Amino acid sequence: MQDIGIVVPQCASFDSPLTLQSGAVLDSYQLVYETYGKLNEARSNAVLICHALSGNHHVAGFHSEDPKSVGWWNNMVGPGKPIDTNVFFVIGVNNLGGCHGSTGPASTDPKTGRPYGANFPVLTVDDWIESQARLADRLGIETFAAVVGGSLGGMQALQWAISHPLRVRHVLAIASAPNLTVQNIAFNDVARQAILTDPDFHGGNFYAHGVIPKRGLRLARMLGHITYLSDDSMAKKFGRGLKKGSYNFGYDVEFEIESYLRYQGDKFATQFDANTYLLMTKALDYFDPAHAHEGDLARAFAGAASEFLVISFTSDWRFSPARSREIVKALLDNEINVSHAEITSSYGHDSFLMVDEHYHAVVRAYMRNVAKGAA
Protein backbone atom coordinates (compact mmCIF):
# COMPACT_ATOMS: atom_id res chain seq x y z
CA MET A 1 0.00 0.00 0.00
CA GLN A 2 1.37 3.37 -0.94
CA ASP A 3 0.35 6.98 -1.17
CA ILE A 4 -0.62 8.90 -4.21
CA GLY A 5 2.29 11.29 -3.91
CA ILE A 6 2.12 14.96 -4.77
CA VAL A 7 -1.22 16.14 -6.10
CA VAL A 8 -2.11 19.47 -7.64
CA PRO A 9 -5.57 20.96 -7.08
CA GLN A 10 -7.55 22.00 -10.13
CA CYS A 11 -10.15 24.67 -10.57
CA ALA A 12 -13.39 24.77 -12.53
CA SER A 13 -15.18 28.05 -13.16
CA PHE A 14 -18.92 28.23 -13.78
CA ASP A 15 -20.67 31.17 -15.40
CA SER A 16 -24.24 29.93 -15.51
CA PRO A 17 -26.11 31.24 -12.48
CA LEU A 18 -26.88 28.80 -9.68
CA THR A 19 -30.21 29.41 -7.95
CA LEU A 20 -29.92 28.35 -4.35
CA GLN A 21 -32.52 26.80 -2.11
CA SER A 22 -32.80 30.11 -0.26
CA GLY A 23 -33.78 31.82 -3.50
CA ALA A 24 -30.47 33.67 -3.72
CA VAL A 25 -28.52 33.38 -6.97
CA LEU A 26 -24.80 32.92 -7.44
CA ASP A 27 -24.07 34.32 -10.91
CA SER A 28 -20.69 32.72 -11.17
CA TYR A 29 -18.46 30.64 -8.96
CA GLN A 30 -15.51 28.34 -8.99
CA LEU A 31 -14.93 24.94 -7.47
CA VAL A 32 -11.51 23.65 -6.48
CA TYR A 33 -11.08 19.91 -6.75
CA GLU A 34 -8.53 17.12 -6.91
CA THR A 35 -8.67 13.85 -8.79
CA TYR A 36 -6.84 10.59 -8.18
CA GLY A 37 -6.64 7.60 -10.49
CA LYS A 38 -7.89 7.42 -14.07
CA LEU A 39 -11.37 7.74 -15.47
CA ASN A 40 -11.98 4.59 -17.50
CA GLU A 41 -13.20 4.66 -21.08
CA ALA A 42 -16.79 3.86 -20.10
CA ARG A 43 -16.60 6.72 -17.55
CA SER A 44 -18.11 4.32 -15.06
CA ASN A 45 -15.48 4.26 -12.30
CA ALA A 46 -15.83 7.75 -10.84
CA VAL A 47 -16.16 8.11 -7.08
CA LEU A 48 -17.05 11.41 -5.43
CA ILE A 49 -15.81 12.04 -1.91
CA CYS A 50 -17.89 14.61 -0.03
CA HIS A 51 -16.21 16.37 2.85
CA ALA A 52 -17.42 17.18 6.36
CA LEU A 53 -17.57 20.45 8.27
CA SER A 54 -13.91 21.40 8.21
CA GLY A 55 -12.76 19.25 5.30
CA ASN A 56 -11.91 20.18 1.75
CA HIS A 57 -10.96 18.89 -1.69
CA HIS A 58 -7.59 17.61 -0.53
CA VAL A 59 -8.67 14.07 0.27
CA ALA A 60 -5.51 12.11 -0.43
CA GLY A 61 -1.87 12.49 -1.35
CA PHE A 62 0.35 15.45 -0.48
CA HIS A 63 0.61 19.04 -1.60
CA SER A 64 4.34 19.17 -0.97
CA GLU A 65 7.20 17.16 0.45
CA ASP A 66 5.96 18.21 3.89
CA PRO A 67 4.26 15.18 5.47
CA LYS A 68 1.84 17.60 7.13
CA SER A 69 0.40 18.41 3.71
CA VAL A 70 -1.31 15.02 3.63
CA GLY A 71 -4.98 14.78 2.55
CA TRP A 72 -7.63 14.31 5.23
CA TRP A 73 -8.63 10.79 4.15
CA ASN A 74 -5.29 9.54 2.94
CA ASN A 75 -5.70 6.36 4.98
CA MET A 76 -8.86 5.49 3.03
CA VAL A 77 -8.11 6.71 -0.49
CA GLY A 78 -5.07 5.74 -2.52
CA PRO A 79 -3.46 2.96 -4.51
CA GLY A 80 -4.37 -0.35 -2.89
CA LYS A 81 -6.38 1.38 -0.16
CA PRO A 82 -10.04 0.63 0.63
CA ILE A 83 -11.10 3.21 -1.97
CA ASP A 84 -8.53 2.08 -4.47
CA THR A 85 -7.27 4.70 -6.89
CA ASN A 86 -5.85 1.93 -9.09
CA VAL A 87 -9.46 0.99 -9.74
CA PHE A 88 -11.46 4.18 -9.27
CA PHE A 89 -11.25 7.74 -10.50
CA VAL A 90 -11.71 9.58 -7.21
CA ILE A 91 -12.75 13.21 -6.96
CA GLY A 92 -12.47 15.46 -3.94
CA VAL A 93 -14.14 18.84 -4.17
CA ASN A 94 -14.13 21.84 -1.86
CA ASN A 95 -17.75 22.71 -1.27
CA LEU A 96 -19.16 26.00 -2.38
CA GLY A 97 -18.90 28.40 0.54
CA GLY A 98 -15.67 26.76 1.61
CA CYS A 99 -12.41 28.48 2.39
CA HIS A 100 -9.90 26.36 0.52
CA GLY A 101 -10.26 27.73 -2.99
CA SER A 102 -13.89 27.28 -3.97
CA THR A 103 -15.99 30.42 -4.03
CA GLY A 104 -16.91 31.36 -0.48
CA PRO A 105 -17.45 34.28 1.86
CA ALA A 106 -13.78 35.34 1.64
CA SER A 107 -13.89 35.40 -2.18
CA THR A 108 -14.29 38.65 -4.05
CA ASP A 109 -17.86 39.53 -4.91
CA PRO A 110 -17.70 40.58 -8.58
CA LYS A 111 -20.51 43.07 -7.97
CA THR A 112 -18.61 45.04 -5.33
CA GLY A 113 -15.00 44.09 -5.87
CA ARG A 114 -14.81 43.34 -2.15
CA PRO A 115 -15.03 40.05 -0.22
CA TYR A 116 -18.59 38.73 0.01
CA GLY A 117 -18.39 38.53 3.79
CA ALA A 118 -21.86 38.72 5.28
CA ASN A 119 -23.37 38.97 1.79
CA PHE A 120 -22.41 35.44 0.85
CA PRO A 121 -25.63 33.45 0.63
CA VAL A 122 -26.49 30.67 3.06
CA LEU A 123 -26.06 27.30 1.34
CA THR A 124 -27.72 23.96 1.87
CA VAL A 125 -26.71 20.39 1.20
CA ASP A 126 -29.05 20.46 -1.84
CA ASP A 127 -27.15 23.44 -3.22
CA TRP A 128 -23.86 21.61 -2.84
CA ILE A 129 -25.23 18.62 -4.71
CA GLU A 130 -26.30 20.86 -7.60
CA SER A 131 -22.87 22.50 -7.77
CA GLN A 132 -21.16 19.10 -7.57
CA ALA A 133 -23.43 17.79 -10.33
CA ARG A 134 -22.28 20.65 -12.54
CA LEU A 135 -18.68 19.71 -11.82
CA ALA A 136 -19.51 16.11 -12.76
CA ASP A 137 -21.00 17.38 -16.04
CA ARG A 138 -17.84 19.34 -16.68
CA LEU A 139 -15.71 16.25 -16.07
CA GLY A 140 -17.92 14.16 -18.38
CA ILE A 141 -19.28 11.97 -15.59
CA GLU A 142 -22.91 11.06 -16.06
CA THR A 143 -23.05 8.45 -13.29
CA PHE A 144 -20.88 8.01 -10.22
CA ALA A 145 -19.92 4.46 -9.29
CA ALA A 146 -20.19 5.71 -5.74
CA VAL A 147 -20.64 8.87 -3.72
CA VAL A 148 -18.91 8.56 -0.36
CA GLY A 149 -18.89 10.75 2.70
CA GLY A 150 -18.61 10.83 6.47
CA SER A 151 -20.68 13.02 8.80
CA LEU A 152 -21.86 16.07 6.81
CA GLY A 153 -20.23 14.34 3.82
CA GLY A 154 -22.51 11.35 4.40
CA MET A 155 -25.50 13.69 4.31
CA GLN A 156 -24.37 14.89 0.90
CA ALA A 157 -23.99 11.30 -0.30
CA LEU A 158 -27.57 10.60 0.85
CA GLN A 159 -28.84 13.76 -0.83
CA TRP A 160 -27.15 12.74 -4.09
CA ALA A 161 -29.25 9.56 -4.12
CA ILE A 162 -32.38 11.64 -3.53
CA SER A 163 -31.64 14.53 -5.91
CA HIS A 164 -30.03 12.54 -8.74
CA PRO A 165 -31.10 8.91 -8.31
CA LEU A 166 -29.83 7.83 -11.71
CA ARG A 167 -26.45 9.45 -11.35
CA VAL A 168 -25.32 7.43 -8.32
CA ARG A 169 -24.99 3.66 -8.31
CA HIS A 170 -23.78 3.34 -4.73
CA VAL A 171 -23.89 5.52 -1.65
CA LEU A 172 -21.56 5.08 1.31
CA ALA A 173 -22.98 7.11 4.19
CA ILE A 174 -20.55 6.90 7.09
CA ALA A 175 -21.13 8.25 10.61
CA SER A 176 -24.03 10.18 9.20
CA ALA A 177 -27.64 10.98 10.09
CA PRO A 178 -30.93 11.77 8.35
CA ASN A 179 -30.92 15.15 10.13
CA LEU A 180 -29.29 16.74 13.14
CA THR A 181 -30.62 16.04 16.60
CA VAL A 182 -31.79 19.07 18.54
CA GLN A 183 -28.75 18.60 20.76
CA ASN A 184 -26.51 18.87 17.70
CA ILE A 185 -28.24 22.05 16.56
CA ALA A 186 -27.72 23.40 20.06
CA PHE A 187 -23.99 22.67 19.91
CA ASN A 188 -23.83 24.35 16.51
CA ASP A 189 -25.53 27.43 17.81
CA VAL A 190 -23.14 27.78 20.73
CA ALA A 191 -20.31 27.56 18.19
CA ARG A 192 -21.97 30.20 16.02
CA GLN A 193 -22.60 32.47 18.97
CA ALA A 194 -18.92 32.28 19.86
CA ILE A 195 -18.09 33.59 16.38
CA LEU A 196 -20.95 36.05 16.01
CA THR A 197 -20.21 37.75 19.33
CA ASP A 198 -16.48 38.04 18.76
CA PRO A 199 -15.81 41.81 18.42
CA ASP A 200 -13.44 41.00 15.57
CA PHE A 201 -16.26 39.42 13.57
CA HIS A 202 -17.65 42.80 12.43
CA GLY A 203 -20.93 41.30 11.27
CA GLY A 204 -19.07 38.99 8.91
CA ASN A 205 -17.12 41.76 7.19
CA PHE A 206 -13.93 41.38 9.20
CA TYR A 207 -11.82 41.14 6.03
CA ALA A 208 -12.14 44.90 5.53
CA HIS A 209 -10.85 45.48 9.05
CA GLY A 210 -7.78 43.34 8.60
CA VAL A 211 -8.68 41.10 11.53
CA ILE A 212 -10.10 37.62 12.00
CA PRO A 213 -12.45 36.57 14.82
CA LYS A 214 -9.89 34.19 16.24
CA ARG A 215 -11.38 33.98 19.70
CA GLY A 216 -14.77 32.97 18.41
CA LEU A 217 -13.45 30.44 15.94
CA ARG A 218 -11.16 29.01 18.57
CA LEU A 219 -14.02 28.48 21.01
CA ALA A 220 -16.22 27.04 18.29
CA ARG A 221 -13.55 24.55 17.37
CA MET A 222 -12.81 23.60 20.97
CA LEU A 223 -16.47 22.90 21.59
CA GLY A 224 -16.82 20.96 18.37
CA HIS A 225 -13.72 18.96 19.05
CA ILE A 226 -15.06 17.76 22.40
CA THR A 227 -18.18 16.46 20.72
CA TYR A 228 -16.23 14.60 18.02
CA LEU A 229 -14.42 12.56 20.65
CA SER A 230 -15.83 10.18 23.21
CA ASP A 231 -15.52 10.41 26.95
CA ASP A 232 -13.56 7.15 26.86
CA SER A 233 -11.14 8.19 24.16
CA MET A 234 -10.44 11.50 25.91
CA ALA A 235 -9.88 9.70 29.20
CA LYS A 236 -7.56 7.24 27.49
CA LYS A 237 -5.61 9.87 25.60
CA PHE A 238 -5.33 12.59 28.24
CA GLY A 239 -6.59 11.23 31.53
CA ARG A 240 -6.51 13.84 34.27
CA GLY A 241 -2.87 14.39 33.44
CA LEU A 242 -1.38 17.71 34.52
CA LYS A 243 1.17 19.53 32.39
CA LYS A 244 3.31 20.43 35.39
CA GLY A 245 2.45 17.50 37.58
CA SER A 246 0.69 19.55 40.27
CA TYR A 247 -2.05 22.14 40.67
CA ASN A 248 -0.97 25.72 40.30
CA PHE A 249 -4.24 27.27 41.42
CA GLY A 250 -4.78 29.50 38.40
CA TYR A 251 -6.45 29.58 35.03
CA ASP A 252 -3.51 28.81 32.80
CA VAL A 253 -3.26 25.50 31.07
CA GLU A 254 -3.05 22.79 33.68
CA PHE A 255 -4.72 19.65 32.43
CA GLU A 256 -3.44 17.96 29.30
CA ILE A 257 -6.85 18.19 27.68
CA GLU A 258 -6.83 21.98 28.08
CA SER A 259 -3.51 22.19 26.33
CA TYR A 260 -4.74 19.95 23.53
CA LEU A 261 -8.00 21.81 22.96
CA ARG A 262 -6.35 25.23 23.05
CA TYR A 263 -3.74 24.07 20.56
CA GLN A 264 -6.41 22.65 18.25
CA GLY A 265 -8.50 25.80 18.61
CA ASP A 266 -5.59 28.15 17.92
CA LYS A 267 -4.49 26.15 14.90
CA PHE A 268 -7.97 26.09 13.45
CA ALA A 269 -8.59 29.80 14.08
CA THR A 270 -5.74 30.79 11.80
CA GLN A 271 -6.61 28.28 9.05
CA PHE A 272 -10.36 28.39 8.72
CA ASP A 273 -12.74 31.13 7.69
CA ALA A 274 -15.30 32.16 10.32
CA ASN A 275 -18.04 32.77 7.75
CA THR A 276 -17.46 29.35 6.22
CA TYR A 277 -17.76 27.80 9.65
CA LEU A 278 -21.10 29.53 10.20
CA LEU A 279 -22.31 28.48 6.77
CA MET A 280 -21.30 24.84 7.18
CA THR A 281 -23.01 24.53 10.57
CA LYS A 282 -26.16 26.05 9.10
CA ALA A 283 -26.12 23.57 6.20
CA LEU A 284 -25.89 20.82 8.81
CA ASP A 285 -28.83 22.24 10.77
CA TYR A 286 -31.03 22.57 7.67
CA PHE A 287 -30.36 19.11 6.23
CA ASP A 288 -33.55 17.12 6.67
CA PRO A 289 -34.76 15.26 3.57
CA ALA A 290 -37.83 14.03 5.47
CA HIS A 291 -38.96 17.61 6.07
CA ALA A 292 -40.58 17.90 2.64
CA HIS A 293 -42.49 14.66 3.32
CA GLU A 294 -44.19 15.40 6.63
CA GLY A 295 -41.23 13.93 8.47
CA ASP A 296 -41.49 10.60 6.63
CA LEU A 297 -37.92 9.68 5.73
CA ALA A 298 -39.02 6.61 3.80
CA ARG A 299 -40.89 8.84 1.37
CA ALA A 300 -37.79 10.99 0.93
CA PHE A 301 -35.97 7.92 -0.39
CA ALA A 302 -38.91 6.67 -2.46
CA GLY A 303 -37.24 7.61 -5.74
CA ALA A 304 -33.74 6.47 -4.82
CA ALA A 305 -32.20 3.94 -7.18
CA SER A 306 -28.76 3.54 -5.61
CA GLU A 307 -27.51 0.78 -3.38
CA PHE A 308 -26.32 1.79 0.07
CA LEU A 309 -23.68 0.97 2.61
CA VAL A 310 -24.37 2.65 5.94
CA ILE A 311 -21.62 2.61 8.55
CA SER A 312 -21.87 3.83 12.13
CA PHE A 313 -19.58 3.72 15.13
CA THR A 314 -20.57 2.53 18.59
CA SER A 315 -18.97 5.42 20.49
CA ASP A 316 -20.24 8.17 18.15
CA TRP A 317 -22.72 10.13 20.22
CA ARG A 318 -23.08 13.05 17.79
CA PHE A 319 -24.14 10.86 14.86
CA SER A 320 -25.07 7.78 16.81
CA PRO A 321 -25.72 4.30 15.38
CA ALA A 322 -29.42 4.83 16.14
CA ARG A 323 -29.44 7.69 13.61
CA SER A 324 -27.88 5.41 10.99
CA ARG A 325 -30.58 2.85 11.74
CA GLU A 326 -33.18 5.49 10.85
CA ILE A 327 -31.56 5.79 7.44
CA VAL A 328 -31.45 2.01 7.13
CA LYS A 329 -35.11 1.69 8.07
CA ALA A 330 -36.17 4.26 5.47
CA LEU A 331 -34.20 2.36 2.82
CA LEU A 332 -35.62 -1.00 3.92
CA ASP A 333 -39.11 0.44 3.72
CA ASN A 334 -38.39 1.13 0.05
CA GLU A 335 -36.88 -2.34 -0.52
CA ILE A 336 -33.59 -0.74 -1.48
CA ASN A 337 -30.41 -2.78 -1.29
CA VAL A 338 -28.66 -1.70 1.89
CA SER A 339 -26.12 -3.02 4.33
CA HIS A 340 -25.39 -1.53 7.72
CA ALA A 341 -22.16 -2.17 9.60
CA GLU A 342 -21.90 -0.94 13.16
CA ILE A 343 -18.20 -0.63 13.90
CA THR A 344 -16.99 -1.06 17.47
CA SER A 345 -14.77 1.91 18.08
CA SER A 346 -13.90 4.10 21.04
CA TYR A 347 -12.99 7.24 19.09
CA GLY A 348 -16.42 8.86 18.90
CA HIS A 349 -17.54 10.71 15.80
CA ASP A 350 -13.95 11.06 14.60
CA SER A 351 -13.80 7.25 14.21
CA PHE A 352 -14.69 7.61 10.57
CA LEU A 353 -11.34 9.31 9.94
CA MET A 354 -9.31 6.75 11.88
CA VAL A 355 -7.60 3.60 10.74
CA ASP A 356 -9.56 0.61 11.99
CA GLU A 357 -8.86 -2.73 10.40
CA HIS A 358 -12.44 -3.97 10.39
CA TYR A 359 -13.92 -0.64 9.26
CA HIS A 360 -11.48 -0.45 6.38
CA ALA A 361 -12.09 -4.11 5.49
CA VAL A 362 -15.84 -3.40 5.24
CA VAL A 363 -15.31 -0.40 2.96
CA ARG A 364 -12.77 -2.33 0.89
CA ALA A 365 -15.14 -5.29 0.45
CA TYR A 366 -18.03 -3.05 -0.51
CA MET A 367 -15.92 -1.04 -2.96
CA ARG A 368 -14.80 -4.30 -4.61
CA ASN A 369 -18.47 -5.01 -5.31
CA VAL A 370 -18.85 -1.47 -6.62
CA ALA A 371 -15.87 -2.08 -8.91
CA LYS A 372 -17.46 -5.25 -10.33
CA GLY A 373 -20.41 -3.18 -11.44
CA ALA A 374 -18.15 -0.47 -12.83
CA ALA A 375 -15.95 -2.74 -14.94
Added chain:
Amino acid sequence: MNERGAVRHDYETIAKWIAPGSKVLDLGCGDGSLLAYLSRNRAIRGYGVEIDDENVLACIKNSVNVIQSDLESGLSVFESASFDYVILSQTLQAMKNTESIIREMLRVGREGIVTFPNFGYWQNRVQILRGHMPVSSNLPYEWYDSPNIRLCTTMDFENFCAEHGVNILQRIVMNNGKVATFLPNLFGTLAVFRFTKGG
Protein backbone atom coordinates in the same frame (compact mmCIF):
# COMPACT_ATOMS: atom_id res chain seq x y z
CA MET B 1 -23.89 -21.30 16.99
CA ASN B 2 -24.25 -22.94 13.61
CA GLU B 3 -23.83 -26.61 12.94
CA ARG B 4 -20.10 -26.20 12.48
CA GLY B 5 -18.37 -28.17 9.80
CA ALA B 6 -21.50 -30.04 8.82
CA VAL B 7 -23.07 -29.54 5.42
CA ARG B 8 -26.03 -27.24 5.68
CA HIS B 9 -28.67 -29.78 4.70
CA ASP B 10 -31.37 -27.37 5.70
CA TYR B 11 -30.61 -25.08 2.74
CA GLU B 12 -32.16 -27.33 0.14
CA THR B 13 -35.21 -27.99 2.25
CA ILE B 14 -35.70 -24.30 2.89
CA ALA B 15 -35.20 -23.50 -0.80
CA LYS B 16 -37.95 -25.93 -1.77
CA TRP B 17 -40.38 -24.15 0.51
CA ILE B 18 -39.68 -20.69 -0.79
CA ALA B 19 -41.62 -19.39 -3.75
CA PRO B 20 -39.43 -17.91 -6.48
CA GLY B 21 -39.05 -14.14 -6.36
CA SER B 22 -40.03 -13.93 -2.68
CA LYS B 23 -38.73 -11.40 -0.21
CA VAL B 24 -36.73 -13.12 2.50
CA LEU B 25 -35.25 -12.04 5.82
CA ASP B 26 -32.58 -14.33 7.27
CA LEU B 27 -32.00 -13.82 10.99
CA GLY B 28 -28.54 -14.77 12.19
CA CYS B 29 -27.51 -15.05 8.56
CA GLY B 30 -23.85 -15.89 9.20
CA ASP B 31 -21.76 -15.26 6.10
CA GLY B 32 -24.88 -14.85 3.99
CA SER B 33 -24.50 -18.20 2.23
CA LEU B 34 -28.17 -19.17 2.62
CA LEU B 35 -29.32 -15.87 1.15
CA ALA B 36 -26.76 -16.20 -1.66
CA TYR B 37 -28.01 -19.77 -2.24
CA LEU B 38 -31.65 -18.65 -2.31
CA SER B 39 -30.91 -15.74 -4.56
CA ARG B 40 -29.16 -18.09 -7.03
CA ASN B 41 -31.80 -20.84 -6.85
CA ARG B 42 -34.99 -18.98 -6.05
CA ALA B 43 -34.29 -15.46 -7.32
CA ILE B 44 -35.24 -14.04 -3.94
CA ARG B 45 -34.67 -10.50 -2.74
CA GLY B 46 -33.25 -10.68 0.72
CA TYR B 47 -31.65 -9.15 3.74
CA GLY B 48 -29.70 -10.78 6.53
CA VAL B 49 -29.37 -9.78 10.15
CA GLU B 50 -26.11 -10.60 11.85
CA ILE B 51 -24.33 -9.42 14.97
CA ASP B 52 -20.82 -10.75 14.41
CA ASP B 53 -18.29 -8.42 12.74
CA GLU B 54 -16.58 -11.12 10.71
CA ASN B 55 -19.90 -12.45 9.44
CA VAL B 56 -21.04 -8.95 8.48
CA LEU B 57 -17.85 -8.52 6.49
CA ALA B 58 -18.33 -11.95 4.89
CA CYS B 59 -21.88 -11.01 3.84
CA ILE B 60 -20.61 -7.84 2.18
CA LYS B 61 -17.93 -9.89 0.41
CA ASN B 62 -20.71 -12.23 -0.75
CA SER B 63 -22.75 -9.26 -2.02
CA VAL B 64 -25.51 -10.05 0.46
CA ASN B 65 -27.47 -7.23 2.12
CA VAL B 66 -26.74 -7.39 5.82
CA ILE B 67 -27.95 -5.34 8.75
CA GLN B 68 -25.70 -5.54 11.79
CA SER B 69 -27.94 -5.90 14.79
CA ASP B 70 -28.65 -7.99 17.85
CA LEU B 71 -31.66 -10.25 17.35
CA GLU B 72 -32.30 -10.23 21.08
CA SER B 73 -33.29 -6.58 20.82
CA GLY B 74 -35.97 -7.29 18.25
CA LEU B 75 -36.57 -6.40 14.63
CA SER B 76 -37.76 -2.82 15.03
CA VAL B 77 -35.95 -1.71 11.89
CA PHE B 78 -38.28 -3.94 9.84
CA GLU B 79 -41.87 -2.98 9.08
CA SER B 80 -44.73 -5.35 9.89
CA ALA B 81 -45.70 -7.75 7.10
CA SER B 82 -42.80 -6.58 4.94
CA PHE B 83 -41.39 -10.04 4.12
CA ASP B 84 -42.76 -13.25 2.63
CA TYR B 85 -40.49 -15.42 4.75
CA VAL B 86 -38.44 -14.83 7.86
CA ILE B 87 -35.85 -17.52 8.45
CA LEU B 88 -34.13 -18.35 11.72
CA SER B 89 -31.65 -21.02 10.77
CA GLN B 90 -29.85 -22.85 13.60
CA THR B 91 -30.08 -19.84 15.86
CA LEU B 92 -33.24 -20.41 17.89
CA GLN B 93 -31.43 -22.67 20.35
CA ALA B 94 -28.93 -19.90 21.10
CA MET B 95 -31.45 -17.17 21.79
CA LYS B 96 -32.56 -15.91 25.15
CA ASN B 97 -35.89 -14.39 24.10
CA THR B 98 -37.46 -17.30 22.27
CA GLU B 99 -41.04 -16.13 22.55
CA SER B 100 -40.32 -12.61 21.42
CA ILE B 101 -38.26 -13.62 18.40
CA ILE B 102 -40.96 -15.98 17.14
CA ARG B 103 -43.53 -13.22 17.67
CA GLU B 104 -41.31 -10.75 15.81
CA MET B 105 -40.78 -13.22 12.95
CA LEU B 106 -44.53 -13.48 12.47
CA ARG B 107 -44.99 -9.73 12.77
CA VAL B 108 -42.44 -9.00 10.05
CA GLY B 109 -43.07 -12.00 7.80
CA ARG B 110 -46.03 -13.81 6.34
CA GLU B 111 -44.38 -17.11 7.24
CA GLY B 112 -41.55 -18.17 9.52
CA ILE B 113 -39.03 -20.92 8.98
CA VAL B 114 -36.86 -22.21 11.81
CA THR B 115 -34.25 -24.91 11.88
CA PHE B 116 -32.63 -26.28 15.02
CA PRO B 117 -30.69 -29.33 16.18
CA ASN B 118 -33.12 -31.90 17.51
CA PHE B 119 -32.14 -32.60 21.10
CA GLY B 120 -34.38 -35.67 21.06
CA TYR B 121 -32.04 -37.52 18.67
CA TRP B 122 -31.36 -40.98 20.10
CA GLN B 123 -27.59 -40.50 20.32
CA ASN B 124 -28.15 -37.44 22.49
CA ARG B 125 -30.44 -39.46 24.70
CA VAL B 126 -27.81 -42.22 24.99
CA GLN B 127 -25.14 -39.75 26.03
CA ILE B 128 -27.43 -38.38 28.71
CA LEU B 129 -28.25 -41.90 29.90
CA ARG B 130 -24.51 -42.44 30.22
CA GLY B 131 -24.43 -39.37 32.42
CA HIS B 132 -23.11 -36.70 30.02
CA MET B 133 -24.38 -33.72 28.10
CA PRO B 134 -24.36 -34.65 24.41
CA VAL B 135 -21.42 -33.59 22.25
CA SER B 136 -21.60 -34.48 18.58
CA SER B 137 -21.08 -33.04 15.11
CA ASN B 138 -24.52 -31.45 15.44
CA LEU B 139 -23.87 -30.16 18.95
CA PRO B 140 -20.14 -29.59 18.85
CA TYR B 141 -19.83 -27.82 22.20
CA GLU B 142 -19.06 -28.76 25.76
CA TRP B 143 -21.74 -27.79 28.27
CA TYR B 144 -19.59 -24.95 29.60
CA ASP B 145 -18.82 -23.24 26.29
CA SER B 146 -22.00 -23.90 24.38
CA PRO B 147 -23.89 -20.94 22.92
CA ASN B 148 -26.91 -23.24 22.80
CA ILE B 149 -28.86 -22.23 25.87
CA ARG B 150 -32.32 -23.39 24.78
CA LEU B 151 -32.01 -26.82 23.27
CA CYS B 152 -35.29 -28.53 22.52
CA THR B 153 -36.75 -31.53 20.78
CA THR B 154 -39.10 -31.43 17.82
CA MET B 155 -41.92 -32.36 20.21
CA ASP B 156 -41.00 -29.48 22.50
CA PHE B 157 -41.15 -27.04 19.61
CA GLU B 158 -44.50 -28.39 18.46
CA ASN B 159 -45.88 -27.93 21.97
CA PHE B 160 -44.45 -24.42 22.05
CA CYS B 161 -46.25 -23.57 18.81
CA ALA B 162 -49.52 -25.00 20.06
CA GLU B 163 -49.29 -22.95 23.25
CA HIS B 164 -48.30 -19.72 21.45
CA GLY B 165 -50.86 -19.68 18.66
CA VAL B 166 -48.33 -20.61 16.02
CA ASN B 167 -49.69 -22.66 13.16
CA ILE B 168 -47.19 -25.22 11.83
CA LEU B 169 -47.50 -25.55 8.06
CA GLN B 170 -44.77 -28.05 7.37
CA ARG B 171 -42.18 -30.03 9.27
CA ILE B 172 -39.20 -31.94 8.02
CA VAL B 173 -36.75 -33.70 10.29
CA MET B 174 -33.48 -34.68 8.75
CA ASN B 175 -30.60 -36.97 9.49
CA ASN B 176 -27.39 -36.36 7.59
CA GLY B 177 -29.15 -34.80 4.67
CA LYS B 178 -31.88 -37.43 4.43
CA VAL B 179 -35.43 -36.96 5.60
CA ALA B 180 -36.13 -38.96 8.76
CA THR B 181 -39.70 -40.18 8.48
CA PHE B 182 -39.69 -42.98 11.06
CA LEU B 183 -39.89 -41.66 14.64
CA PRO B 184 -38.30 -38.37 13.60
CA ASN B 185 -37.96 -37.05 17.15
CA LEU B 186 -35.77 -40.07 17.85
CA PHE B 187 -33.95 -40.50 14.56
CA GLY B 188 -33.67 -36.94 13.25
CA THR B 189 -30.77 -34.60 13.97
CA LEU B 190 -32.09 -31.44 12.40
CA ALA B 191 -35.62 -30.07 12.55
CA VAL B 192 -36.99 -27.68 9.93
CA PHE B 193 -40.37 -26.03 10.55
CA ARG B 194 -42.44 -23.68 8.45
CA PHE B 195 -45.18 -21.85 10.27
CA THR B 196 -47.56 -18.94 10.23
CA LYS B 197 -49.70 -17.02 12.65
CA GLY B 198 -52.46 -19.21 14.05
CA GLY B 199 -56.11 -18.39 14.33
